[in-house]
Amino acid sequence: MPVVVDTQRMGRSLARMAHEIVERNRGVDELAFVGIRTRGVPLAQRLARAIRDITQVEVPVGSLDITLYRDDLMRHTVGPQPLVRLTDIPFSIDDRKILLVDDVLFTGRTIRAALDALIDFGRPRAIQLVVMVDRGHRELPIKADYVGKNLPTALTQSVRVRLDEIDGRDEVVLEETNHD
């Protein structure tokens, strides 16, 4: 089970993305992070801390649960209903540039659901997508604006992002999945 991103590399990627975010937006005044539960939330918090270290500006962070917007909710693919967790966006997203954060970008369906959910909260000026890993195999026309690591994968593989806050360590691993 190869580790494709280790702790140090993940730290460097996050620092680079923080710089890219500041540079591309020419400052951070209208920015806000929204992390997709579960692992997008600690990633968003880390990016906000990194941006504070660079600019001394606190960028607000919210968390979004997309379960109620999933396109596979009514289909047999999910089996029992996925757990709905709390969405907490403690600021108005109107006229802000929202940085949507997730751990892995794969089919793009999670991001589609997140976009629908976000639009129900208001009318942001723009939404930009930040992901730790882009593993390819898109099924929808969705593209990330900031990528920690581009990781070409086979569909038989699965990508797991582990974060210290949730899993006790930082790493990205590529696993072979067994097909029954």
Place this chain on the structure above:
Amino acid sequence: MIETMPPAAAAPSSQAVTSLRGRHLLGIADLTREEILLILDTAEAMKEVGERPIKKVPALRGRTVVNLFFEPSTRTRTSFEIAEKRLSADTLNIAVATSSVTKGETLADTARNLEAMSPDVIVLRHSMSGACHLLARICRSRIINAGDGMHEHPTQALLDAFTIREHKGRLEGLKVAIVGDLAHSRVLRSNIHLLNKLGANVWVAAPSTLMPSGIAQFGVTPTTRVDEAVRDADVVMLLRIQLERMQGNFFPSLREYFTLFGMTPARLKLARPDAIIMHPGPMNRGVEIDSEVADGSSSVILEQVANGVAVRMAVLYLLAGGEA
């Protein structure tokens, strides 16, 4: 490479459940403690949906929910309807006058006719205890009990527990006093099951004529002296005197009931200073509750109503949100 064990915090709790075992919600008696907690946790997420500018999520899009009410109801029916709409379900309300119902047959026939239009969920209120169980046996749809006779009213107990948890952070170890018409109350039965499963200490108080015999077997402490039940209580829950279900005289007068059992400011002082006052509604002011208490700072009665929507969204999602 050596695989280390994940830390305890990341390991899923062995008790955590992510779905309900049953297809229906017929009563709290059928639920496990873990299932109750799943509903309450899901309701917390649903409550947030109700605070958004657009109070609607697509989770039940394309699902049809029939609200079949054989008894008058404003609060519960409206609450279910709002919950269904916030989840994007298509809703249909059928209110049937009690008088047109003769035991069993009509209900079964009505249900079979409704089934022909293939709804996904039927929310049923009926004056007969066990009506929901009957429907669950003959229907393919999921059945949610919105109150059946003097049996159960599970979503009321769930919203009560949700409200208590919001204020007290837990239910375990709390003293809960339930006062009022115990004999005719489905809210009482659902609440006893739920509060016991979550570890609360339940006291019930009523005149002996309204005290069901053998109620102590349900794991509650019965008393005819209301002050005993209310003393040091964390939660005081009042039940409506249900004149419409009473045949005969259970107490001399409503005024006497109020004097001996009504929740007055003086009586409320016996409870803990941070005690909350609950009532499933509709209230009879001056019978089971003094207006000053009903509108006072301890009262969470309107919060109960607001939380009802979130809890019913959670139940609807957990029963109907998965595969058809």
